[in-house]
Amino acid sequence: MPDKVIEPHTRAAIPLAPSLDATLAAAHMPRQFRPLDRRVLWIASLAMALGVIVALVAQALTGLIGGVTNLAFYGRWSFAFVSPANNHLGWWVIAVPVVGGLIVGGMARWGSRAIRGHGIPEAMEQVLLNESRIPPRMTWLKPVSSAIAIGTGGPFGAEGPIIATGGALGSLLGQWLHVTADERKTLLAAGAAAGMAAVFSAPVSAVLLAIELLLFERRARSLIPVALATVVGTGVRYLLEGNEAMFPMPELAAPGLAALATYIVLGLIVGVVSVGVTRLTYAIEDGFEKLPIHWMWWPALGGLVVGVVGYFMPLTLGVGYSNIAAVIAGQMSLTGMLALCVLKLLSWSVALGSGTSGGTLAPLFTIGSALGGVFGLCLMAWAPWLHVDPRMAALVCMAAIFAGASRAFLTSVVFAFEITQQPHGLLPLLGACAAAYLVSGLMMRNTIMTEKIARRGVRVPSEYAADYLDQILVRDACSRDVVSLRATQPLSEVRPWLSAGSVAARHQGFPVLNDDGQLLGVVTRRDLLDLHTPDEQSVGSLVQRAPLCVREDHTLREAADHMVEADVGRLVVLGKTATHAMVGIITRGDLLAAHARRLREARHASRHFGRKAAN
Known part of the structure; x- marks a missing residue:
């Protein structure tokens, strides 16, 4: 008993x-439990050193893209970052993206298939399934393949490959040193965030991007190293290029109540558009999967579409940062913005679906800003009593389409503010991005970042709550x-x-x-x-x-x-x-x-x- x-x-x-x-x-x-220990000092030191390296790599990659662009479209040796839109190749411009696609396809087949796409889903997969171990060869294969794809006219942004390369460098550093899987994840996120900060001078949104898409947590031991890495990366950019806004625009006035409500409605509309864009991209990718040819040749087929569209609308070629700046500054006509929105979407979605190497942020910003500019001009003409500013409409729709497609909500709001430094845009950005996020969450289970790996059976955390x-x-x-x-x-x-x-x-x-x-x-x-x-x-x-x-x-x-x-x-x-x-x-x-x-x-x-x- x-x-x-x-x-x-x-x-x-x-x-x-x-x-x-x-x-x-x-x-x-x-x-x-202790939120911090002395080990964080070591990881933070590594993250800051990584921030310097990644910022320099970002500069090198930008120069490499410029070098490929100058050689492919202008036949000259120069590493200056230029737009391919001013080329005089005539019909030969169609062949340039095709050649770039052939090279990238070969690199993917005999180098690593992981270079295909914009890189963030692959980094997320390594974080979730492989203890943040990215193969070392990705540290050079991804940036080189992306430079070739973008430099030959691919309608992508340089930020995606730089983020992926920074993450690969952070992972490689974590594999060389004796660190835990969590610390290696922190270094991966620090490298990725430093890359984004170095491209756009947007350190706060880079930290938020790391939290929302890579870390899947918000803890002091990971947040502090990532934040310090972005500060250092941005500091290097300031030293090399100055501290001006990435996309300068005239000062915007604070919106009235009617205008604010209109911007929120635009966010709802753009949220629906973001769902359509995501589904279109993956539908095209599924279409390529059904082709009776090896996937190595798909980027060349995508390049053919890029070249044809680029012949008729040269502004769709390359990263198109100047297009974004022109739209949000109110320097593009209604027909120009409408054509840019539709043709950039066609060119980018086909190219991305074909499996070439490039980013999503700049193309989505181009599509969203052009659509917002069209809405803004129409509302200014048809409903002047709403007092809608077309430039503000372009800005909020630019951020809202990324918020809806990626559901990186806070990243989208702060990023649009940091790259324009427009304080009166914060409130409309917050409302429009929240509206787009709401619509996207109700209409779409996965995002443009997670759909690919979700199809492979990877469950990606989408909400973070206290244990x-x-x-x-x-x-x-x-x-x-x-x-x-x-x-x-x-x-x-x-x-x-x-x-x-x-x-x-x-x-x-x-x-x-x-x-x-x-x-x-x-x-x-x-x-x-x-x-x-x-x-x-x-x-x-x-x-x-x-x-x-x-x-x-x-x-x-x-x-x-x-x-x-x-x-x-x-x-x-x-x-x-x-x-x-x-x-x-x-x-x-x-x-x-x-x-x-x-x-x-x-x-x-x-x-x-x-x-x-x-x-």
Whole structure:
């Protein structure tokens, strides 16, 4: 029979055996959570050094794109960053993207297939499935292939390849050094964010991009290194190119209430457009998958479309940063913006669907800003009482299409502000991007960033919430009805009791007390019923180690981690004030039961709002 069943709230805490008193807390307590430790100093130092390297690589890649562009479209040796739109090749311009596609296809086949696409989904996949290990060859294959694709007229932005290259460099650094998987993920995100910051002088949005698309968390130990990397990357850009806004535009006035409401409605419309753009891109990719030729040749076919469109609309060729600047500054006509929006979408979606190497940010910004500019001019002509500024409309639609397509909501808002430095644009940006995010979330399960890897069975976190177990203390979930056994009891006395099937006997673990009522350890039901152990052996002889403990003021997350690390299913709970006294037991079942309240609230809300919707 058990020594006693201790009723809750009616018994004194059980003291631990004197021999265990001095060492138990230090040896068998879970590690207390700390938001930061000295290890962060080392990772932050590496991240800052990485920021310098990635910023220089961004400059080199920009120069390489310029070199390929000058050679391919103008027949000259120069690394100046120029637009291919002013070429005089005539019909020969169609052949240039085709040649670029052939080269990229060959690099993908004999180098690495991972260079295809814009790189962020592949980086996300490595973070989620491969402990942030990106193959070292990607550090040069991705930027070179992207420079060839973009330099030969590919309608992509340079930022995607630079972000992917920065992430690859961070991952490579983490593989060279002795760091954990989490620290390697931080370095990958730091490199990617530094690349974005170095291209656009947008450090804050680069940090947000890392949080929303790469880190899948917001913790101090990862946030600080990433932030420092973006500061350093932006500082290098300031040193080399100055601190002017990436896309300067005339100062915008604060919008009135009618104009603000209009911008939010535009965000809703652009949200629908972003869903259509995403589905169109993947539909084209699915179409290429059905072609009866090797995927190596697909980028050349995509290049053919790019070349034909580029012949009729040269502005669609290349990164098109100057197009974005012209649209949001109000320097492009209605017909020019409409043609740019439609033809850039056609050229970019076919090229991206063909599997060539390039980015998504600049093309989406071009499409969104041109569409917004068209809306703005039409509203200014047809409804002047709304006081809609076409430049503001272009700005908010530019950000809203990226917010809807990628669901990087905060990144989109802050990025549009940082690259234009227009403070009066923040409120319309916030409203329009929120509206686009809402529509996208309701209409589309995956995003332009996650659809590809979701099809491969990778589940990408889309929402970040505080750990529920980290919000509950052990004292609120542990069992205080502790069924204990005496150390001197023989197994012949305990085994029949276990077989009787009483509620108390169905427990899976039992504290063992000596004759003075002091805790010696814990034995499991399996230990007690082991047929290889003779009946005459005492219960105390089965205790192999001091009990694994947790205090009342630990969280359930700390308790759960302690159980996993020790490979046990229960922990002795010690008092908060009398820290060497047992006050209860917490089991895996208690951890699961702690979720009951959350699930009850969710079910209640579902039933409540479900009835309202039905009515």
